[in-house]
Each structure stands twice: as C-alpha cells, then as structure tokens.
Amino acid sequence: MSTLNVTNIKAADGTAGLTIANSTGAVTQTVPPSVTTPILVWARKTDGNLSSAGTINWNVEMIDTVNAYNNSNGTFTCPRAGYYEVHWNYLHRFNGYLRTMLQKNGSHVWGSGQATIGYSNNANSNAESQVSVFGLVNCAVNDTLSIYLQDTSASADMYGGSNSHNGFMVKFLG
Numbered sequence: 001m002s003t004l005n006v007t008n009i010k011a012a013d014g015t016a017g018l019t020i021a022n023s024t025g026a027v028t029q030t031v032p033p034s035v036t037t038p039i040l041v042w043a044r045k046t047d048g049n050l051s052s053a054g055t056i057n058w059n060v061e062m063i064d065t066v067n068a069y070n071n072s073n074g075t076f077t078c079p080r081a082g083y084y085e086v087h088w089n090y091l092h093r094f095n096g097y098l099r100t101m102l103q104k105n106g107s108h109v110w111g112s113g114q115a116t117i118g119y120s121n122n123a124n125s126n127a128e129s130q131v132s133v134f135g136l137v138n139c140a141v142n143d144t145l146s147i148y149l150q151d152t153s154a155s156a157d158m159y160g161g162s163n164s165h166n167g168f169m170v171k172f173l174g
Contacts (some may be wrong), residue, residue: 038171041069041076045090045166051157055103056088056147058168069170075146076170078139083173088118088147089132091165096154097121102135103146109137122156130165136173145170 043058050056057074066079078084092098100118102109110117118133137145147168149158159165 038173039063040066040079040170040172042167042169043069043071044164044168045158045160046162048160049093049157050149050160051152051155053149053151056100056149056158056168058147058166073146074168075144078141078143078145080172081140083136083138084145085134085136085171085173086145086147087132087134087167087169087171089130089165089167091159092120092122092129092131093127093157093159094155095122095125095127096152096156098131098152098156098158099150100131100133101148101150102133102137103148104137104139105144106146108148109135125155128159 041061042063044060044062045056045058047057047059055074057071058069059071061069061071068077068079069075070077086102088100088102090098090100098118098120102117117135118131120129120131122129139145
C-alpha cells in the first residue's frame with residue numbers, strides 16, 4: 001500500500017485551495033467560497049391587492065438561484081451566514097398611508113409597531129405612488145426574511161395586479 005502525503009490542494013490557476021490541517025485529516029478551505037450570483041431571489045406580487053396587516057406573499061418567483069424562497073408564505077430562508085441586502089417596492093394606491101417592515105425570523109428588524117422603515121402617504125383619493133424600500137440585515141444560516149405590511153389608513157392599498165409594480169429582492173453581500 002502506498003501513502004500520498006499532501007498538505008495543500010489548489011486549483012490549476014491557484015485561486016482556490018484546501019489545506020490538510022493534520023494527521024486527523026481535517027480539511028480547511030483557505031479561500032472561502034464566493035457568491036457567484038449575488039441576487040438570490042427576485043419575486044413579484046400579482047395575486048391581489050393588500051390592505052390589511054400581514055406578511056406579504058410575493059407569489060411569482062422570477063429568480064431563485066438557491067431555491068430559498070417560499071412563494072406560498074412569503075419567506076426567504078438564508079442559505080449562509082452573513083449580510084443580506086433586501087429590497088421591496090410596491091404601488092401605493094389611494095389616500096392614506098402604508099407601513100412596511102423587514103422581518104427576520106418573524107420579528108421586526110428595527111423597532112416595532114409604527115417604528116417601520118417603509119412609510120408612504122397619499123393625500124389624494126386618486127393618487128398612486130411607487131414606493132421603494134431597502135434594508136441590510138446580518139443573518140445566520142436558516143434565518144428567515146420577509147416583508148410585513150404593518151398597517152394602513154383610509155382606503156390605501158398595495159396594488160397587486162398582473163404587472164411589475166411590486167417586487168421583492170434579496171442579495172447576499174458576504
């Protein structure tokens with residue numbers, strides 16, 4: 001029987017490598033894996049208007065590069081630990097306000113109740129406003145991210161017709 005003694009294993013171009021740490025065979029990766037596709041999910045909402053509190057279900061997945069978005073309950077499950085950039089946008093219709101919030105594991109990331117990061121207000125009953133919001137959050141593996149419609153006033157709603165007015169996007173930053 002022959003023995004091959006190896007300390008380092010590298011790709012032909014030298015860009016990635018493994019190190020055999022000791023006689024136990026423990027392997028460490030010297031170059032952490034990169035995220036080749038920073039956009040992990042992009043989804044839209046096309047299944048109806050929203051005017052009551054709850055998690056927003058972005059029902060149409062346009063991109064889901066890591067199969068981490070659940071379009072039946074509106075949650076994204078983080079495939080790795082690190083910082084995530086989350087964007088959401090919507091068409092705010094009619095008079096009144098809308099408040100939206102980024103949630104991690106079902107809890108508001110910043111504040112609670114009316115302390116939200118997405119607030120829009122229309123003063124006219126015929127008004128429509130395109131609203132865009134984003135947040136950054138540090139997550140562990142298997143943390144969940146979602147967008148929550150906190151509350152509304154008057155006749156305000158989030159339009160959910162078959163268009164591109166509404167969207168949800170998650171990017172991994174590292």
